[in-house]
Amino acid sequence: MCDTCGCNVTPGNRHLLESAHPAGGREPVAVLQGLLAENDRAAAHNRAHLETHGVLAVNLMSSPGAGKTTLLEQTIDRLGGRWRLAVIEGDLETERDAERIRARGVPVVQITTGTACHLDAHMVHRALHRLDLSRLDLLFIENVGNLVCPAAFDLGQHHNVTLLAVTEGDDKPAKYPVMFRAAHLVLFTKADLLPVLGDFAPDRAEDHLRRLGSAVPVLSLSARTGDGVEAWCRWLETALDARRTGAAAP
Amino acid sequence: MxxxxxxxxxxxxxxxxxxxxxxxxxxxxxxxxxxxxxxxxxxxxxxxxxxxxxxxxxxxxxxxxxxPVRVHCEACGHEAETGPRNLTCPRCGDGRTRLLSGxxxxxxxxxxxxxxxxx
The missing domain is CATH 3.30.2320.50 (hypothetical protein PF0899 fold)
Structure with a gap:
């Protein structure tokens, strides 16, 4: 799965990984530092970079096929006239999602991760340098479809949004607590299918989320019919206004 | 992975x-x-x-x-070990808990x- 994801070993730091042989005196050294300190440093740099330009960054995470790209298309149609948007697309392979966004006339940078199952702050940093941040208000980062690995990596975003399609089980928050605890907003997508599915209970899904100690807002929507998309756009605009005025997050 | x-x-x-x-x-x-x-x-x-x-x-x-996963309940003040899938207070059932470790x-x-x- 992730064994080609050596994104932390670069030509710049490889020389530090030198070999040696044990012998002689031992010294314990206390460290107490995050295991992903390198990623977190890069993420803080990204965040500072975005804030210099007043750009709000929203990281979208979900299983593959939960409807991240379709929701982005709808969002662009509704907000594209009022705000300057851009998208960073993370996928294992292909530029298909980027082409769909580009067709909407929005700047997009595709990151193809190969076999790596998540985006990290270094990848996003390189992508940021391919965007003109001075001409942006809102940047979406569409993470690799995966409910496990992306949750562990800070990218420099301001908000995490986790999508849960109603075609998945309503116990997903219980099965993937790390992902759902990381969310600042949870979206139940493909809600137009609820009547035909019958076995996804939004209340039960929300109950599983609350058991994780999460009090974040939950919205149901359908990017296909447009139902509920307005509420999602309002959440985004509240977050944009909050960023501009320096107020607290929604 | x-x-x-x-x-x-x-x-x-x-x-x-x-x-x-x-x-x-x-x-x-x-x-x-x-x-x-x-x-x-x-x-x-x-x-x-x-x-x-x-x-x-x-x-x-x-x-x-x-x-271990440990929580402090903001409602009843109880501190306890829980599981990663359920962070509600094991004593009073309240969802307003603060994570102490985990x-x-x-x-x-x-x-x-x-x-x-x-x-």
């Missing part, structure tokens, strides 16, 4: 510490991991020998302190081996 990436990040931090202390090798790496960090201790242990091969920590033991992903300590005088 991002544990290999986590392992490599840890090892480059460890290599930097070893270089700063002019250590000859690293003999032990102690980490603290909670179930809400998203990192599986077993997978990290399995990834470690592959990531450490050829590095200054090649012969190091990876010691994982698996932290999301750690920390490099706690490294044990360095210094240049022996026998060479």
């Amino acid at each position: 991002h544990e290999l990436a986590v392992c490599r990040s840890m090892l480059s931090q460890v290599a930097r510490i070893a270089a700063r202390h002019r250590a000859r090798a690293v003999t032990r790496i102690s980490v603290r991991i909670g179930p809400l960090s998203g990192v599986e201790p077993d997978l990290l242990s399995q990834a470690f020998p592959f990531a450490a091969a050829g590095t200054v920590a090649e012969h190091a033991a990876l010691v994982i302190d698996a932290r 999301d750690e992903l920390l490099l706690a300590e490294v044990e360095l081996l210094h240049q022996a005088t026998d060479t």
